[in-house]
Amino acid sequence: MKDRSHDQAMAEQFRADPAYAAELLAEVRRDGDPAELAATLRQMAEAFGRAGPWWDGLTDDERALCAAQFSRYDTADYLKTGDDIAAYLDAVAEDGDPALIAAALGDVARARNLSQLARDVEGDPSLATVVKVAHALGLRLVFKPTHGGSEPAAGG
Template identity: 40%
Template structure:
């Protein structure tokens, strides 16, 4: 029998470039629950305790905010993303995306 292990994106999010690419893909889905799952994966990769210390937020509130069942405040998301070593940016929507 072949042994498999559960995939965890957190195992592959080691660099700011990998984190930025992963979060960009998640944000492009426009699915709030999936975006929270992605934020949770990055937070676990960086260490929830480290994120809590860097943002001044409690570990429990971070777990709750990114559980996928709640809608975290924008300020929480902004602080957490900054603690990941990446930033949010805006870019124009391409004509093909705008018309779809």
């Protein structure tokens, strides 16, 4: 397998099948997702350059997206201290989405350069895996009442 980026692979696909490139661009425009549009335009610029009929059909805003350089965002890059990590995990836990919590633990593992732990929480980990990963990160799960703790427990 060649060592190439996703953008390079897509550019190769576009060069091999320009009709597919045009169809994909039309679909991405309909969907209206700016990030997806920027990625598709970047890949098409790599495939076809910044000239020709495809380029002439772009709006000024789309041409600007082709020229824009976007940096990769990774939450792990911003988790510098224990307080950062605790605040991040608290915010994620408020949503209550298990997949989001697992992803957040993966972010924390990457922030601490624990790549195997980050891989362990990909997909749909069990609660046991989440607890083990949290423990390995020096964290513990804490449960708090959602309504201040003054309401009686259900069934009681």
